[in-house]
Amino acid sequence: xxxxxxxxxxxxxxxxxxxxxxxxxxxxxxxxxEQGGWMKPSEYPSVGRDWEARxxxxxxxxxxxxxxxxxxxxxxDHSPIKVVNFNGVGGSTVMYTAHWPRLHPSDFRVRTLDGxxxxxxxxxxxxxxxxxxxxxxxxxxxxxxxxxSPPTSPxxxxxxxxxxxxxxxxxxxxxxWHWWPSDTTVATTDYEGRARCINLGHCTPGCxxxxxxxxxxxxxxxxxxxxxxxxxxxxxxxxxxxxxxxADGVVYYDKDGIEQxxxxxxxxxxxxxxxxxxxxxxxxxxxxxxxxxxxxxLVGKNLMFHPYAQVYGYVxxxxxxxxxxxxxxxxxxxxxxxxxxGFVRGYAFQFGRGVGPVFEAVSSEAKGILPxxxxxxxxxxxxxxHRLAISAICEDLPEEHNRVTLDPVLKDSHxxxxxxxxxxxxxxxxxxxxxxxxxxxxxxxxxDASDICVNAPILHGGWHLLGTARMGTDPERSVVxxxxxxxxxxxxxxxxxxxxxxxxxxxxTSTIQALALHIADQMKQRLANLFD
Amino acid sequence: MxxxxxxxxxxxxxxxxxxxVMIPASSDYGVPGADDAAIQADIVATLGRDRFSVQAAxxxxxxxxxxxxxxxxxxxxxAIVAEFRATGGVPAAVLSRVILQCYYRDDRVLKSLNLELRxxxxxxxxxxxxxxxxxxAVKARVPMWRRAP
Numbered sequence: 001x002x003x004x005x006x007x008x009x010x011x012x013x014x015x016x017x018x019x020x021x022x023x024x025x026x027x028x029x030x031x032x033x034e035q036g037g038w039m040k041p042s043e044y045p046s047v048g049r050d051w052e053a054r055x056x057x058x059x060x061x062x063x064x065x066x067x068x069x070x071x072x073x074x075x076x077d078h079s080p081i082k083v084v085n086f087n088g089v090g091g092s093t094v095m096y097t098a099h100w101p102r103l104h105p106s107d108f109r110v111r112t113l114d115g116x117x118x119x120x121x122x123x124x125x126x127x128x129x130x131x132x133x134x135x136x137x138x139x140x141x142x143x144x145x146x147x148x149s150p151p152t153s154p155x156x157x158x159x160x161x162x163x164x165x166x167x168x169x170x171x172x173x174x175x176x177w178h179w180w181p182s183d184t185t186v187a188t189t190d191y192e193g194r195a196r197c198i199n200l201g202h203c204t205p206g207c208x209x210x211x212x213x214x215x216x217x218x219x220x221x222x223x224x225x226x227x228x229x230x231x232x233x234x235x236x237x238x239x240x241x242x243x244x245x246x247a248d249g250v251v252y253y254d255k256d257g258i259e260q261x262x263x264x265x266x267x268x269x270x271x272x273x274x275x276x277x278x279x280x281x282x283x284x285x286x287x288x289x290x291x292x293x294x295x296x297x298l299v300g301k302n303l304m305f306h307p308y309a310q311v312y313g314y315v316x317x318x319x320x321x322x323x324x325x326x327x328x329x330x331x332x333x334x335x336x337x338x339x340x341x342g343f344v345r346g347y348a349f350q351f352g353r354g355v356g357p358v359f360e361a362v363s364s365e366a367k368g369i370l371p372x373x374x375x376x377x378x379x380x381x382x383x384x385x386h387r388l389a390i391s392a393i394c395e396d397l398p399e400e401h402n403r404v405t406l407d408p409v410l411k412d413s414h415x416x417x418x419x420x421x422x423x424x425x426x427x428x429x430x431x432x433x434x435x436x437x438x439x440x441x442x443x444x445x446x447x448d449a450s451d452i453c454v455n456a457p458i459l460h461g462g463w464h465l466l467g468t469a470r471m472g473t474d475p476e477r478s479v480v481x482x483x484x485x486x487x488x489x490x491x492x493x494x495x496x497x498x499x500x501x502x503x504x505x506x507x508x509t510s511t512i513q514a515l516a517l518h519i520a521d522q523m524k525q526r527l528a529n530l531f532d
Numbered sequence: 533m534x535x536x537x538x539x540x541x542x543x544x545x546x547x548x549x550x551x552x553v554m555i556p557a558s559s560d561y562g563v564p565g566a567d568d569a570a571i572q573a574d575i576v577a578t579l580g581r582d583r584f585s586v587q588a589a590x591x592x593x594x595x596x597x598x599x600x601x602x603x604x605x606x607x608x609x610x611a612i613v614a615e616f617r618a619t620g621g622v623p624a625a626v627l628s629r630v631i632l633q634c635y636y637r638d639d640r641v642l643k644s645l646n647l648e649l650r651x652x653x654x655x656x657x658x659x660x661x662x663x664x665x666x667x668x669a670v671k672a673r674v675p676m677w678r679r680a681p
Contacts, residue, residue, distance in 0.1 A: 123680065159659070162660055172670075197656075323658075333676075362633065376556075
């Protein structure tokens with residue numbers, strides 16, 4: 001049997017890395033088990049001539065397509081939005097766009113302000129110092145002073161507007177709508193050992209330059225220096241409990257596939273909105289027959305994705321195409337609630353600079369705007385390098401029928417039951433998407449774009465996996481309390497996106513990590529009576 | 533078994549024909565068709581995990597055509613191709629994608645598009661700053677985000 005540890009963290013992604021780093025100062029014995037391995041930037045797609053093709057294979061954002069040994073399958077046949085993620089040290093921060101908004105103060109008071117869903121048990125001010133700490137650790141580039149966002153202080157200057165950003169900016173000014181250069185975790189200067197961005201452009205499937213912040217190159221080096229142990233290629237099957245109903249460790253499969261038991265005093269789950277409920281449900285026992293920490297029955301329920309409505313078109317001048325980080329601006333013109341729009345809550349726009357030639361060809365052929373035959377060449381030359389794209393990232397409200405359960409048949413390579421996702425787009429979200437599509441078309445028309453196309457929802461757009469182990473003060477209406485401790489198991493904590501009570505309308509990684517740092521801070525303050 | 537041993541001779545013939553129909557050579561642009569030998573070799577050598585879908589697509593095409601696609605008169609061939617695109621499902625989409633992803637990384641094609649013959653790393657690209665004065669109108673706006681109780 002392995003020697004017991006003080007703290008066992010499951011998952012080395014965005015939140016697992018942050019909580020490990022923060023807790024390291026306690027000098028407790030902290031171990032993290034990660035089902036994937038360390039990434040090798042020298043093997044990222046952007047180093048080879050097949051850089052775009054690998055997005056459809058071993059660097060697909062879909063675990064079902066990618067199907068690496070460290071991935072687990074997800075049955076998402078019953079969802080119009082497919083799950084995307086990445087498994088390895090760094091988790092999905094290895095494969096994200098680095099677009100870096102955070103939730104607004106109003107996002108924590110949805111019930112109070114708009115009469116829907118629920119308020120969070122914490123507010124924006126509680127997280128504010130952890131947003132700032134996280135921005136420093138991840139290294140954020142941006143421009144302070146956005147009138148549509150709560151104040152931030154990015155430590156690095158923003159990415160250039162470029163041709164695409166300037167064209168969008170002119171269009172937005174014509175309409176009188178808000179826009180701003182987006183905060184990003186792409187380093188615009190050398191930063192804490194990371195090299196500055198040189199515009200590889202193919203940022204999402206791993207940054208070979210190391211300019212994009214993924215936690216394998218931000219939090220983890222610092223956490224390891226501080227004494228945290230990280231064990232890779234170790235897949236946790238279940239969390240075990242003792243006679244007192246406390247977590248006493250985990251059963252996992254090591255890199256050789258050997259079953260191991262790892263005892264622990266405290267267990268922290270950092271597997272995000274699909275992996276976390278899967279693990280809790282797979283940890284059912286005689287004492288916890290419906291899954292661990294599930295007396296509320298809410299483990300796996302209230303899954304929120306952020307349905308994306310993408311609209312794109314083509315302009316006469318060349319855009320930045322694939323020659324820069326993919327997103328350049330955001331707009332929060334329609335972020336805060338306005339009942340006159342016919343829906344509550346709102347959405348943010350994110351603006352895309354363009355795409356590479358293979359992606360342009362494949363997506364346009366599939367869309368039916370790139371013909372076969374002799375006309376192919378002329379049409380491709382009109383499209384390639386001329387695309388401008390806008391995505392409305394729509395707030396999804398929590399609905400219990402949107403859920404993660406265990407698939408009765410599908411299993412991963414270790415024989416562990418895989419998750420099944422049942423999800424439908426709610427009527428409020430659908431109205432919001434329609435509004436976003438109409439406004440995005442107006443923006444593209446103002447930019448003199450033509451051949452406008454719509455993808456709504458983006459099929460492989462389930463990047464944001466939220467709400468499936470929500471936090472709250474009422475044990476009957478939430479899974480964990482306001483500092484991440486399970487109501488049912490007093491030495492079990494959750495620190496990832498499954499905590500979200502509502503989703504907001506922005507990319508969640510900044511808020512997920514701020515939550516993880518907040519929970520770590522609460523744990524440190526309560527070490528003497530953590531289990532009371 | 534190597535990936536380039538996965539397709540039968542007749543499947544390779546059909547692949548070459550359908551690729552040429554999809555993207556024919558163009559003297560106007562000075563580019564080969566997707567039926568070019570080097571591009572075909574790249575497709576076959578890098579099929580990898582797509583090979584089963586591609587085989588399924590090519591078999592579906594062969595069933596529709598009833599004989600080698602190249603032997604059909606143009607009108608009949610075009611009708612078969614249209615039916616293939618309409619009924620081929622995911623395998624047909626995969627076949628289209630593997631043709632396109634190899635075609636648009638061929639040196640001759642990239643040169644004709646004025647694109648550099650290299651991966652993004654390590655050289656990267658230059659990104660112009662753009663006109664930051666465009667933001668002045670936005671900076672002048674009053675705060676828009678809601679404060680919460």
